[in-house]
Amino acid sequence: MNTFQLTCFLTVAETLSFAKAAKLLNVTQPAVTHQIHSLEEELNAQLFKRTTRCVEITQEGLIFLNDAKNVLSIITLAKKRFEEPVVDERQFFSIGCHSHNEMYLLPDILREMAQSYKTLHPIFQVVPFQHLYRLLEEEAVDVVLAFREKGQKKGSSIYRELAQVPVVGVLPANHPLAEKELLDEEDLRTQRLLLLDPQRCPDRLNALQHCLATERAVSDLLMCGSADASITLAKAGFGIAVQPDFPSLRDPALAYIPIKDVEPLSYGAYYKSVTGKPSLKAFLQLCKEYFSFMD
Template identity: 45%
Template structure:
């Protein structure tokens, strides 16, 4: 079934005359007849009752009339959408993140980008860590936004740092540490911890978690796969946690305390190339301006 067959059917249904339908479509009478016969064969029904003196829609033809109109209308709408220049050009930029907080942090950057590149249509995707860099390498993503990975993680891409993020200790508002202005790792080493599942943790987090865990038994730790889940367990009093500052959900129920002796972590953008991709270049520049300006 194709749109030309449907157009022939609709024309004959309108004029109830094959010759007039052919004239309206600027084709020959036999061509219209052939298309109707082909359509009837595909649908396995008769669409018209034909005699030497008249043409009428069958009951099946009347039922199919609505479907044919809808299909042709959808086809025409699709052609109009891409057939002219009135709607302007569309520029796309595919950005991947492996957690929602990193994606949410891009809101101000994308707002700035919208003002300078109004034709841009960003495509944001939250993708599991084990797939995201393969998608970047295969060209399914223009950029991956996240923390700088360990040199042991082989990533065939360039990296641009856009911000340094401090590590913080988070605890429930009722915890004894909640009133502290800053902490050191030695101040919290005896606490119970809520931590990222090890394979999910970025290098900076994994190193800090390793220092905190030491040789303590597994019963003293709770593991989660997201910062949101960690925050829930921290609020419920299962323990405290150590996270990059902006991964911590903004809630008054949680106290975040700067860690004085833990290095800030690098946050940035992985990409293959800026050549031939001005939108990506503008995105990286806007991200650096917006995220560097944040007090994170």
């Protein structure tokens, strides 16, 4: 089945004349007849009743009429689209992060950025740590938002610190420990701990979790696949979540208590270069202002 067969069929159906159809299509009558015969053989159906005096469309022909129109319309539209290709003016900007939770930090930044870049099209890549840095090296992402790892270089990338983020214990606001200014090791040993999957947390936080988990019963530990899961379980009273604290992401039903003698984590942006990348430069500036305001 091809477009010429469909065109011949629709033209004959409209004129009820092979001769008139041939004239409209600027081809010979035998050519039209051949196309209709070929179509009927393919469909295994008679589309027209032909006599010496007239041409009538059959019931099968009427059923096929709408299908033929729809198919021909789709094909014609597809051809036209490629005859006049539309230029994709979207300005893609790819942001890598380690958890979906971190995306909640970005709406205000992206909203303001979109005012200057009308065709901005943000894309998020949420994958484990090392995979993200590989994407950055391959320039498959424009920027990676992450905690800085001490003594570890990420290829040829540049790191810009955006904030110092304290590590806190998260627990219900009505919890007996919620009134404390600091949580010490003894406080934490009296509670079940909600820890993050080592593949989804920075090395320094992972080291702290390992220390806190030492000599603890398995039943006293609950490993969570994401920060959201950890917060949900803390809110439900399953234990104390140990994780970095971003004030803008806090839940008013929870208390966020710093952990004694634990240094804050450096959180920032990894990128290759801002040369020739005005959108990346603008993003970094907005991040600096936003995270400064958060503090």
